[in-house]
Amino acid sequence: QVQLVESGGGSVQAGGSLRLSCAASGYTYPPNCMGWFRQAPGQEREGVANSYGGGDFAYYVDSVKGRFTISRDNAKNTVYLQMNNLKPEDTGMYYCAAGRSCRGRPTKGDFGSWGQGTQVTVSS
Numbered sequence: 001q002v003q004l005v006e007s008g009g010g011s012v013q014a015g016g017s018l019r020l021s022c023a024a025s026g027y028t029y030p031p032n033c034m035g036w037f038r039q040a041p042g043q044e045r046e047g048v049a050n051s052y053g054g055g056d057f058a059y060y061v062d063s064v065k066g067r068f069t070i071s072r073d074n075a076k077n078t079v080y081l082q083m084n085n086l087k088p089e090d091t092g093m094y095y096c097a098a099g100r101s102c103r104g105r106p107t108k109g110d111f112g113s114w115g116q117g118t119q120v121t122v123s124s
Contacts, residue, residue, distance in 0.1 A: 002026035002113045006096045009118030012086055016122070020081040022096030022115055030054060030074040031098035031113075035106035036081045038120070040092040047106030051079055059104050063089075086122045093117040 008020040024031060033052040039045040049070040050059040058070050067086075072079040079096060097111035 002098070004096050004098060004113055004115035006094065006115040006118040009094060009120045011121040011123065014087055014122055014124050016086050017082070017084045018086065018120060020083070020094055020096075020118060020120075022079045022081075024077040024079075024096075024098055024113075027077055027098075030072075030077055031100070033097075033099040033102035033106070033110060034070075034072055034079040035097050035099070035102070035111060036070065036079075037095045037097060037106065037108070038090075038092040039095070039117075043092075045095065045108060047108070049081060050102060050104070050106040052102050057103075059106070061105065083120070086120075088122045088124045091120060091122050094120050 003025045006022045035050040037047050051070045055072045069082040095117045096115040098113040099111035102110040
């Protein structure tokens with residue numbers, strides 16, 4: 001049974017940093033795609049970072065480029081999201097997801113497994 005468990009969320013002031021982790025279990029091989037999505041209240045869930053090609057490639061949406069870094073440890077089936085220089089607009093529930101086939105910007109339809117989410121709150 002596939003399971004994704006996120007951790008590392010919290011409350012920080014603008015300019016601060018957080019590191020999210022997502023541990024995947026139940027996989028025989030590391031997922032090809034592991035991405036991070038976020039959802040603010042009343043808004044659609046959006047993909048913000050994607051590690052695909054087994055970790056050989058990374059994609060970031062423009063709003064987080066230069067501030068967020070996605071990385072993964074395939075030996076541990078774990079993906080991380082280092083978030084620096086956080087802004088209030090980064091506030092939301094952050095979800096980890098895994099999928100078989102994806103490229104570029106993460107889209108919900110490409111990911112079949114989801115974590116329960118971890119809350120990130122950035123105050124001004």
